[in-house]
Amino acid sequence: MTSLASISPERATARRRLPAMLLVACAAIAVIVAFGGYFVTVVCFAAIYALFVSGLNLFMGYTGQVSFGQNAFAALGGYATAVLTTRLHLDPLAALVCGALLSAAIAAAVGYPTLRLRGHYLAMATLALGLIAYEVAVQWNGLTQGYMGISGIPGLGFAGFEIDNERLQAIVLLAIAALGMGAAVRLRRSRFGRALGAIAGSEEAAQALGVDVTRYKLWAFVIAAVYASIAGSLMAQYVGFVSPEVFGLSMVVLGFTMLYVGGIGNVSGPLIGALIVEALPQAVSGLKDYQDLVYGVGLLVILIYAPKGLAAVDRGVPFKPGSKS
Amino acid sequence: MSLLEIQGLTKAFGGLLAVNDVTFSIEAGGIDAVIGPNGAGKTTLFNLISGAHPPTAGTVTFAGTHLTGLSPHKVAACGVVRTFQLVRLFGEMSAEENVRVGFHLSTRGGAWSALGRSRRMRAEEVEIAAKARELLALVGLSDRAETPASQLTYGQQRLLEIARAVAAGPRLLLLDEPAAGLDTAETDALAEIIRAINRRGVTILLIEHDMRLVMGIARRIVVLDFGRKIADGTPEAVARDPAVLEAYLGTTETALHA
Secondary structure, X not given: OHHHHHOOHHHHHHHHHHHHHHHHHHHHHHHHHHHOOHHHHXXXXXXXXXXXXXXXXXXXXXXXXOOOOHHHHHHHHHHHHHHHHHOOOOOHHHHHHHHHHHHHHHHHHHHHHHOOOOHHHHHHHHHHHHHHHHHHHHHOHHHHXXXXXXXXXXXXXXXXXXXXXXXXXXXXXXXXXXXXXXXHHHHHOOHHHHHHHHHXXXXXXXXXXXXXXXXXXXXXXXXXXXHHHHHHHXXXXXXXXXXXXXXXXXXXXXXXXXXXXXXXXXXXXXXXXXXXXXXXXXXXXXXXXXXXXHHHHHHHHHHHHOOOOHHHHXXXXXXOOOOOO | OXXXXXXXXXXXXXXXXXXXXXXXXXXXXXXXXXXXXXXXXXXXXXXXXXXXXXXXXXXXXXXXXXXXXXXXXXXXXXXXXXXXXXXXXXXXXEHHHHHHHHOOOOOOOOHHHHHHOOHHHHHHHHHHHHHHHXXXXXXXXXXXXXXEHHHOOXXXXXXXXXXXXXXXXXXXXXXXXXXXXXXXXXXXXXXXXXXXXXXXXXXXEEEOOOHHXXXXXXXXEEEEEOOEEEEEEOHHHHHHOHHHHHHHHOOOXXXXXX
């Protein structure tokens, strides 16, 4: 009886899907090893963005809030990695952890007053956060070297060991993204995740059941910031360079596109969205002048025919956190 | 000492006194009702008790604790849990998961425990899953456990909201028009469910328009009109009270039975 009751429907589904997911992972690795080249670069960026968007999904999809300012935390992570590794010659992994801790602290400090706002007001406040981060990156010359940015950042690796094989980098980045998404699944399927889902459903009802809405929103914001920061650090390590533009508004637009194309509120949505949005421009690049047009139309078609995102297509109904799929 | 004591409770919205110097108390163990015409201040009264609005004046004391000024989640933690006039479910979640959220107060663990998935946490999940099923059975929704809340019928949604509120372990359950939108058969079933919850030791205070339901289950009735308390007593006494008949039910006694 206990063992039956302990397997909730969503877990049973997850177990049924496990072999398929492993197959996809093996296939992806095989393709990476076989092809190499630009395809691998696309996969690397997609993996980094999948992590970034997973954090965004936690805050927006699970908790039902809105943030246009996650790029601020990606910038924090990226610059922390850049400064700590080039100036203080810190280990890249240690720099990544420092950046994440710094982002968490700043998210908590900024989120406390900001998260009282709702809807459009929260959107505006968080948008300002991204713009402030951009301005700081431009103006704080002594630390950030302004528009010039910081180059010479050591690549992915830890403890003096640097991964310089591009295919291996892709696999490591995919593994990190998978780890991040696995953590997101665990967060969702818990008392903590249910409280976030309750806030998305109705703040008043959540409060009436004893959920400290302010506190849980802040937690979601801080965790999303940590995801963004780690993505920013990995970006800095992978590209070897940071500048204000790397973490500009385009990152926000890209993140949102991935979130909606992949499927908001869906655990696998961020990875699917990131892969499509990263790969689509490459797939249509042969069309020269028309490539932007075709890219735009492609996204529109996806959003019209899969309004809940590509990750929800096979189920007919949207897979939202906790619902039966 | 009474379970809930409301003393001189007043709420002004601008110049409008939605609740005006209301005083009454609720004894533990009963089913009491607040009635009154539309706009009498019933829901505002609930909002003041549950902490959704701060009162302009007056106090709310629950089992010796001052609730006045506490935020809603703290009021819930004190043992006062409410439902809403317009059902507020977590529409994307299954019926069972809605009830599981109700166990928030009686369980522990945040983000770290979610990531760790300790043996204790998994055991707790199994336990609340079983309890959630039991509460779904109580309101007759056992076969709807996996259905997303938004796909339930209106009557089922009302019952689910009540099951979810009971999961939160209230000592006092505030039901805001639980029969609104229900047909006669559903209302009769609801009356039985409310009695069953009451038998579990939960004191119940409900706002209701359905006089048949109120007269059938309430032990005592408080009548509000234009924010003021105009009567307070047994259903029989209230039904005969001239002030109630005039202000709320019309001018003749036949209106009550219409």
